Amino acid sequence: MNRWIHGAYLQMLDHIRIVLVNTTHPGNIGAVARAMKNMGLSDLCLVEPKLFPHEAATARASGATDILDRARVVPDLAAALEDCQLVVGTSARGRHIPWPVIDPHELGAIAAPLAGAAASTRVAILFGREDRGLTNDELHACHHHVHIPSVDSFSSLNLGAAVQVICYELRMAALDAQRADQAKPQWGTPWDIELADHAELERLFEHLERTLVGIDFLDPDNPRQLMPRLRRLLLRALPDKVEVNVLRGILTAVDKQVAGAKDKA
Amino acid sequence: MNRWIHGAYLQMLDHIRIVLVNTTHPGNIGAVARAMKNMGLSDLCLVEPKLFPHEAATARASGATDILDRARVVPDLAAALEDCQLVVGTSARGRHIPWPVIDPHELGAIAAPLAGAAASTRVAILFGREDRGLTNDELHACHHHVHIPSVDSFSSLNLGAAVQVICYELRMAALDAQRADQAKPQWGTPWDIELADHAELERLFEHLERTLVGIDFLDPDNPRQLMPRLRRLLLRALPDKVEVNVLRGILTAVDKQVAGAKDKA
Numbered sequence: 001m002n003r004w005i006h007g008a009y010l011q012m013l014d015h016i017r018i019v020l021v022n023t024t025h026p027g028n029i030g031a032v033a034r035a036m037k038n039m040g041l042s043d044l045c046l047v048e049p050k051l052f053p054h055e056a057a058t059a060r061a062s063g064a065t066d067i068l069d070r071a072r073v074v075p076d077l078a079a080a081l082e083d084c085q086l087v088v089g090t091s092a093r094g095r096h097i098p099w100p101v102i103d104p105h106e107l108g109a110i111a112a113p114l115a116g117a118a119a120s121t122r123v124a125i126l127f128g129r130e131d132r133g134l135t136n137d138e139l140h141a142c143h144h145h146v147h148i149p150s151v152d153s154f155s156s157l158n159l160g161a162a163v164q165v166i167c168y169e170l171r172m173a174a175l176d177a178q179r180a181d182q183a184k185p186q187w188g189t190p191w192d193i194e195l196a197d198h199a200e201l202e203r204l205f206e207h208l209e210r211t212l213v214g215i216d217f218l219d220p221d222n223p224r225q226l227m228p229r230l231r232r233l234l235l236r237a238l239p240d241k242v243e244v245n246v247l248r249g250i251l252t253a254v255d256k257q258v259a260g261a262k263d264k265a
Numbered sequence: 266m267n268r269w270i271h272g273a274y275l276q277m278l279d280h281i282r283i284v285l286v287n288t289t290h291p292g293n294i295g296a297v298a299r300a301m302k303n304m305g306l307s308d309l310c311l312v313e314p315k316l317f318p319h320e321a322a323t324a325r326a327s328g329a330t331d332i333l334d335r336a337r338v339v340p341d342l343a344a345a346l347e348d349c350q351l352v353v354g355t356s357a358r359g360r361h362i363p364w365p366v367i368d369p370h371e372l373g374a375i376a377a378p379l380a381g382a383a384a385s386t387r388v389a390i391l392f393g394r395e396d397r398g399l400t401n402d403e404l405h406a407c408h409h410h411v412h413i414p415s416v417d418s419f420s421s422l423n424l425g426a427a428v429q430v431i432c433y434e435l436r437m438a439a440l441d442a443q444r445a446d447q448a449k450p451q452w453g454t455p456w457d458i459e460l461a462d463h464a465e466l467e468r469l470f471e472h473l474e475r476t477l478v479g480i481d482f483l484d485p486d487n488p489r490q491l492m493p494r495l496r497r498l499l500l501r502a503l504p505d506k507v508e509v510n511v512l513r514g515i516l517t518a519v520d521k522q523v524a525g526a527k528d529k530a
Binding site for chain 2: 031034035037038039060062063064103105148151154155156157160161164165171172215216217226229233238239242243246249253254256258264
């Protein structure tokens with residue numbers, strides 16, 4: 001954190017990307033842009049929005065049109081996440097496989113310092129569809145899930161309101177870091193090696209899945225919850241680039257054994 | 266706080282009134298009702314709204330129509346506040362006369378416990394007009410001013426978004442009070458499976474090492490830092506018992522492939 005000169009802490013918010021997946025109502029995209037700009041965030045990425053650009057988005061942005069103008073529209077989630085080291089998905093309670101769930105305040109404490117850790121760091125926060133949120137596959141791409149603690153019987157927040165709460169906590173965390181004005185990364189040890197990004201992790205998981213099929217441990221016709229369990233385990237550890245390379249090397253060595261066994265058979 | 270029986274802390278939110286002064290757009294009133302209901306608040310008071318009831322309010326309330334139905338419409342601020350012991354006004358920075366200014370998190374810490382102090386206690390949070398907030402006279406009726414820390418050059422939040430942030434912090438404070446009174450899992454998710462113990466992890470690492478030697482990935486005469494790196498990665502994730510069993514199962518499947526390759530050689 002030493003690279004942050006006094007007063008520059010809020011720049012960590014430039015490293016946090018808000019990703020909206022398949023948004024239906026363009027007005028909500030405008031509300032999101034306004035909430036982001038109010039809180040000092042600027043990186044908006046839209047995965048297959050239904051209608052964008054749209055006058056309803058511009059109207060609800062209420063002056064945050066620069067955020068809309070710079071928003072990237074991408075065809076799939078992978079394109080939104082490929083350069084991100086930490087991915088957090090917003091989620092309701094009670095998913096099938098429990099994933100580490102944090103509240104928005106904890107998200108701020110984790111994400112803001114990490115976002116400020118290096119110039120190349122990118123943190124992504126995912127928000128799902130208005131009517132049914134993120135899919136299980138999308139949630140399984142995330143290191144953490146963040147849950148806004150709402151009333152169980154009326155739990156679904158408006159999309160703009162949810163982004164407002166998350167961006168508020170991220171800004172509060174950046175302001176906290178500024179106030180502390182000390183060189184202490186709140187989260188974890190200063191790491192000597194860059195964290196793996198989303199694309200590297202996805203390639204690792206694809207390789208792992210192929211190898212597990214190759215050794216007859218994973219039945220493609222009945223995969224059960226094996227891959228989600230392994231994703232959850234590894235994502236929790238936030239692997240760095242060297243660790244991912246070591247794991248890929250192990251998988252390649254296993255693949256060779258399998259090929260050897262088949263050749264000899 | 267002792268009067269709150271187990272699980273009843275959230276009832277303190279019933280004692281907090283959201284007061285909207287001279288709201289122009291009925292859609293914003295609906296968004297406020299939804300945000301309140303999401304966070305467990307129910308007492309809405311409208312001081313001379315321009316249009317209410319209105320279909321735009323009902324539409325944006327998105328199911329929180331019970332809050333709208335019970336909302337009181339009053340002709341002046343005094344009528345909204347007469348039974349309240351604590352009054353807090355939302356405000357931008359830099360008013361003429363300095364007033365005690367708190368942030369939303371501090372508001373939660375002050376207002377939620379006070380709201381729960383007695384059955385008759387009422388706390389009011391005031392929100393002003395969309396275009397120019399509360400007047401100085403209205404702000405001077407308040408014990409505290411609360412400021413949502415927004416960007417100076419783009420400081421005005423949407424009314425629904427502002428109410429969402431405040432109600433979120435009030436709910437977080439009520440949940441904190443509840444947690445403080447219980448044996449509290451501080452961080453993250455209550456896990457459904459017991460964490461692996463030291464002995465299980467050591468057996469996993471021994472097995473891993475044997476298998477890595479078996480696939481010629483680890484050279485026992487020149488092990489370098491491979492095992493420490495893998496230990497560090499897995500220990501960071503705090504694996505549970507099922508996860509350790511899955512990993513042991515994978516290693517056993519690899520061992521069989523190696524045996525097959527050797528038999529056929």
